[in-house]
Amino acid sequence: MVRQAAADHLEESDDLDWKEMLPQQPRDGRWNELAKDVAAMANTRGGLLIFGVQDQTTTLVGIDPQEINKQQYHQWIRNHVQPYLPDLDIFELSDGEKTVLVVDVPASEMAPHFVYGTAGRDKEQQAAVVPYRDNDHTAWMAEHQIERAYRDRFARVGLAEEELQRHIDFTTKTITAQATAPSAWFIAVSRPQRPLPRGAYTMSRDEARETLDAAKMRARLLHGSALPPGPLVGMGDDTRLNPRPGLRRWVCSNLERQHNREIITELHYDGTVVMAVNLSWMRGREAPPGPEDDLPVSERLVMACCYDFVASAQELQRKLRVDSTQHLTATIISPDRPRALAPLTSYWGDGQESVPAHARRPHYIEHAHAGLSPTSADEEGRSTADELITDLMNQFGL
Structure with missing residues (x-):
């Protein structure tokens, strides 16, 4: 299914995000991108993050299965996303030639989920935002959107x-x-x-x-x-x-x-x-x-x-x-x-x-x-x- 979607140039949407490279350790002062993307989909309607497909060309490039560290990915999400997402599933798919990593994010009944990180100018200061998917990109919820999300929860x-x-x-x-x-x-x-x-x-x-x-x-x-x-x-x-x-x-x-x-x-x-x-x-x-x-x-x-x-x-x-x-x-x-x-x-x-x-x-x-x-x-x-x-x-x- 992933191979066919890539061949058909299926565009990114609010429930699909192509990623060429595996999740990387965040640099100082930056958000953990994996945690941010997971929270955004959980706050919207759920979806798939697929690592090993170029987002612009939808070329199936695959990833090195030896570099996958699912335990660390789960740890990042536990540390940076609140409240906790218990239903998240991370798994590999392979056809013997190429491998992709799939992060299956369910729509969360506990939305809104905040992403926590350090502010760029002050490494000691903790900051929190609420991301969501807006078509093919991630945006930040405004105050009135957060209020509505809590009422819905x-x-x-x-x-x-x-x-x-x-x-x-x-x-x-x-x-x-x-x-x-x-x-x-x-x-x-x-x-x-x-x-x-x-x-x-x-x-x-x-x-x-x-x-x-x-x-x-x-x-x-x-x-x-x-x-x-x-x-x-x-x-x-x-x-x-x-x-x-x-x-x-x-x-x-x-x-x-x-x-x-x-x-x-x-x-x-x-x-x-x-x-x-x-x-x-x-x-x-x-x-x-x-x-x-x-x-x-x-x-x-x-x-x-x-x-x-x-x-x-x-x-x-x-x-x-x-x-x-x-x-x-x-x-x-x-x-x-x-x-x-x-x-x-x-x-x-x-x-x-x-x-x-x-x-x-x-x-x-x-x-x-x-x-x-x-x-x-x-x-x-x-x-x-x-x-x-x-x-x-x-x-x-x-």
Whole structure:
């Protein structure tokens, strides 16, 4: 594609910038050009910086792959661009004869991004500007443009938070209407920073089934320890492997059944994942709490839920090729009315769980938040799940 674009003399635009030479170390008093160009595209609508093509003639000259230092390029961007750009991708392309370096810059939901550097006449003085792409060149935002960019950012952030809460509220209503007895519930929602647009993709039942099965396997790799069966196992193969259609989503729910733990898992076409799990008791095996009893919350089960939830978010992210950060929110609720939540834990690994004397029994749990970068590796998935677990269970004094 790069070779064809160069041969067709594709002109530079606000989302394409040809560069003949690799990024260079900035001289004293000058901006870091790579950081400036990356911030400019992130502040506009995203785009590609391609190194190895002359900008005037669009001649594909290539670059020396031995001179590429992606670690240094990422370091420059981290040091000079604020806020941080987590979704940036830098990679090489080669046809065996010539190599180009591609910097793929997504349109940022956190725009405006400032570029920091030293002022030309005073090396000790830090200066900051906000670049943007104006057709084929970079310009600087005026004050009123920066103000508008901040208003747009706050509106996007507010809308994203509203969408997450909307999913939590709807799931809570579903549980309240269908749950068979008082119980504490784990509810979690993962939503891409840039969800797939409506109509862009319709996931088939087979794809949903494959995604959930892959998530079950990934969850085992993530926790790597003896945990009770999580929701992806607990709902049973007959439910997990036979998702039912919902509103632009696939739904696995066993609320209508009379056995196993009550579980809901939803895979949305836009990349959203919803998971809800009854933490307090299992139908057919345990007696539900009484009308005035505290609602038990097993720490081991919360851990299993967090790992299954993160694994589901990762697998759907991969399946849909979502290229933006995932925002994850998890909480524990008592859907029928505020009830004391009693944490169960064990100091002996897989020993019997009980409520510690020092534990708090809150009636409300604050939402725990985390993020997942695109195509996140196992280590990031593991640390994200651990972060959610810690933030939830610390509220019990554990």
